[in-house]
Amino acid sequence: METRRSFIKKGVIIGAAVCLPAAIGRESLASYPDLKTRHPKKALVLWYSQTGQTSRYARLIGCILKDRGLAVDVRDMQEFDKNGLANYDLIVVGTPTFYYDTPDNVRDWLQAIPLIPGTPVAAFVSFGGPEGNQHNAATHILKLLIEKGGVPVGRDAFRNIPSYPTPKWNTANQISGQHLPNAATYDQVRRFAADVLERITRGQTIAVGYEIALREGLRVLPLIWLNKKAISKHTVDAGKCIGCQTCVKKCPTKAINPSRQTVDRDKCLACFGCLNNCPADAVVMEYRGERLYGFPEYLRRNKIVILEPPEFKACKL
Ligand SMILES: Cc1cc2nc3c(=O)[nH]c(=O)nc-3n(C[C@H](O)[C@H](O)[C@H](O)COP(=O)(O)O)c2cc1C
Ligand code: SF4
Numbered sequence: 001m002e003t004r005r006s007f008i009k010k011g012v013i014i015g016a017a018v019c020l021p022a023a024i025g026r027e028s029l030a031s032y033p034d035l036k037t038r039h040p041k042k043a044l045v046l047w048y049s050q051t052g053q054t055s056r057y058a059r060l061i062g063c064i065l066k067d068r069g070l071a072v073d074v075r076d077m078q079e080f081d082k083n084g085l086a087n088y089d090l091i092v093v094g095t096p097t098f099y100y101d102t103p104d105n106v107r108d109w110l111q112a113i114p115l116i117p118g119t120p121v122a123a124f125v126s127f128g129g130p131e132g133n134q135h136n137a138a139t140h141i142l143k144l145l146i147e148k149g150g151v152p153v154g155r156d157a158f159r160n161i162p163s164y165p166t167p168k169w170n171t172a173n174q175i176s177g178q179h180l181p182n183a184a185t186y187d188q189v190r191r192f193a194a195d196v197l198e199r200i201t202r203g204q205t206i207a208v209g210y211e212i213a214l215r216e217g218l219r220v221l222p223l224i225w226l227n228k229k230a231i232s233k234h235t236v237d238a239g240k241c242i243g244c245q246t247c248v249k250k251c252p253t254k255a256i257n258p259s260r261q262t263v264d265r266d267k268c269l270a271c272f273g274c275l276n277n278c279p280a281d282a283v284v285m286e287y288r289g290e291r292l293y294g295f296p297e298y299l300r301r302n303k304i305v306i307l308e309p310p311e312f313k314a315c316k317l
C-alpha cells in the first residue's frame with residue numbers, strides 16, 4: 001500500500017516545477033509606514049495551535065517581552081476580538097505549518113482584521129520538519145499583516161515534534177523530531193523575541209521575501225483535498241465519547257458534531273485537531289483503511305514528555 005509520504009513525494013516534482021520559479025527572487029524592497037512607536041509598552045502575542053507547540057512558543061515570547069517591561073497579552077486568535085488589535089504597540093502572530101503553508105483558517109482570520117497602520121509585526125511558525133520551506137509559511141503570515149499596515153520586525157520558524165498522525169507514528173520524520181523542542185529551540189525563541197524588541201527600538205525593519213525551497217512546490221498541490229480523499233473513515237464512537245466538546249472547540253471550521261457522530265467532509269480541513277485533542281480516543285479516523293490515533297496517545301505510548309522552558313515556573317502568561 002502506498003504510504004502518505006510516498007504519495008506526497010510524487011507530487012513534489014510536479015509542484016516544484018510549477019512553483020519554484022515563482023518563489024525565486026521575490027525579496028521585497030517595499031517601504032513601510034513609520035513605526036507607530038519605538039518604545040512599545042503593550043504587546044500582543046496571538047497564536048493558533050492544535051497540539052500545544054505554537055502556544056508554548058507564544059507564551060515564552062510573551063514571558064521574554066514581559067521581562068523587558070512590556071504589558072503582554074498572549075491569546076488564542078480564535079477567541080480574540082479583532083477590533084482589539086489597535087490597542088497594541090507590537091503584534092506577534094504564531095501558527096503551526098500545515099500542508100507546507102499557513103493554515104487556511106489562520107489566513108482567513110488575518111485577511112479579516114482591521115487596518116493596523118505603523119504597528120510593528122512579527123510572525124513565527126512551529127513545524128515538524130524536515131526543514132524546508134517553513135520560513136515561507138511565516139513570510140506568508142507577515143505579508144498578510146503588512147497588507148493591513150503592519151511593519152515587519154521579525155520572522156522565524158521553530159522545529160519540534162511533529163503532530164501529523166500516521167497509523168504507527170513511526171516515519172523517519174516523526175522519530176527524528178521526537179526530542180524537540182530542546183534547550184537550543186528555546187534559545188532560538190528567546191533570541192527572536194529580543195531581536196524583535198531591539199529592531200523596534202532602532203527603527204529597523206526586516207526584508208520580507210520567499211526563500212528558494214524545493215518543498216515550496218508542494219503548496220500548489222491540493223493536499224488537503226487529497227488527504228481527505230485518503231481518509232476512509234471519519235466519525236465519532238458514541239460508546240467512547242464523553243461529550244466534553246473539545247473537538248468542537250478545536251475544530252476551526254465547526255465541521256464535527258460529536259453528539260450526532262458526524263463530520264461535514266466539505267467543511268473539514270483535515271487538520272486532525274479533533275483526533276489530536278480527543279481525551280477519550282473517541283474520534284475514529286482511518287487513513288486508507290488504517291486506524292489513526294491521536295497525539296496524546298502517541299506521547300503516552302512512547303513515554304515522550306515535552307520539555308517546558310524554565311521561564312514558565314515564574315511567568316504566568
Ligand atoms: C495537518 C498537519 C499538517 C502538517 N504539515 C506540516 C508541514 O507541511 N510541514 C511541517 O514541517 N510540519 C507539518 N506539520 C507538523 C506541525 O507543523 C507541527 O507539529 C506543529 O508544531 C504543530 O503545532 P501545534 O502544536 O501548535 O498545533 C503538520 C501537522 C499537521 C497536524
Ligand atoms: S473535523 Fe476536520 S477540520 Fe475539524 S478538527 Fe477534525 S480534522 Fe480538523
Ligand code: SF4
Nearest residue numbers: 241242244245247278
Ligand atoms: S473530544 Fe472526544 S470525547 Fe470530547 S466530545 Fe469530541 S469526540 Fe467526544
